[in-house]
Amino acid sequence: QKEVEQDPGPLSVPEGAIVSLNCTYSNSAFQYFMWYRQYSRKGPELLMYTYSSGNKEDGRFTAQVDKSSKYISLFIRDSQPSDSATYLCATSGAGSYQLTFGKGTKLSVIP
Amino acid sequence: GAGVSQSPSNKVTEKGKDVELRCDPISGHTALYWYRQSLGQGLEFLIYFQGNSAPDKSGLPSDRFSAERTGGSVSTLTIQRTQQEDSAVYLCASSLRGRTEAFFGQGTRLTVV
Numbered sequence: 517q518k519e520v521e522q523d524p525g526p527l528s529v530p531e532g533a534i535v536s537l538n539c540t541y542s543n544s545a546f547q548y549f550m551w552y553r554q555y556s557r558k559g560p561e562l563l564m565y566t567y568s569s570g571n572k573e574d575g576r577f578t579a580q581v582d583k584s585s586k587y588i589s590l591f592i593r594d595s596q597p598s599d600s601a602t603y604l605c606a607t608s609g610a611g612s613y614q615l616t617f618g619k620g621t622k623l624s625v626i627p
Numbered sequence: 628g629a630g631v632s633q634s635p636s637n638k639v640t641e642k643g644k645d646v647e648l649r650c651d652p653i654s655g656h657t658a659l660y661w662y663r664q665s666l667g668q669g670l671e672f673l674i675y676f677q678g679n680s681a682p683d684k685s686g687l688p689s690d691r692f693s694a695e696r697t698g699g700s701v702s703t704l705t706i707q708r709t710q711q712e713d714s715a716v717y718l719c720a721s722s723l724r725g726r727t728e729a730f731f732g733q734g735t736r737l738t739v740v
């Protein structure tokens with residue numbers, strides 16, 4: 517079992533839809549959770565960072581962590597064509613600097 | 628600089644040649660990482676530098692790969708005797724000391740022909 521599992525998609529939604537992106541992880545030591553957005557032929561861009569369980573909101577983006585089920589989510593409200601990208605989840609343990617990434621979900625928002 | 632800078636952005640090399648990839652981290656960031664992203668794969672950790680401490684080289688896939696960081700700033704990843712399976716995007720990231728959030732550069736797309 518991979519340490520972080522992420523459905524690669526592709527996921528296609530109409531503009532304005534609510535998007536739900538998800539990852540599961542197996543290592544209960546993971547404490548830090550991140551979402552990165554990666555446009556084609558660009559480097560990953562840090563979108564959201566959360567510590568332990570709970571929700572964090574930033575504009576149209578909400579990150580959610582449920583450590584009891586080892587499940588992390590990113591919600592995008594009022595999705596825009598500019599949100600079309602690959603979204604990568606990443607985790608790390610306390611005192612660890614090494615990030616473990618999911619393989620990414622490719623999202624297309626259709627105008 | 629404003630962000631992590633990597634050069635070159637693209638590199639095509641012949642099998643068996645050596646290549647050097649450069650990374651200039653965000654000013655003030657003491658931690659520097661190299662990751663590799665292959666087609667259809669997630670990001671794979673290669674090496675980590677923190678200040679003047681000995682680097683964590685546990686992710687380097689073979690002894691053909693090496694990296695150094697001079698003066699606690701710029702880093703160079705060297706791949707000797709390149710093979711076709713080395714073709715990938717090599718990403719550099721940096722972070723503040725003690726912080727997990729890593730900020731990535733645009734990457735170097737390496738193609739070995």
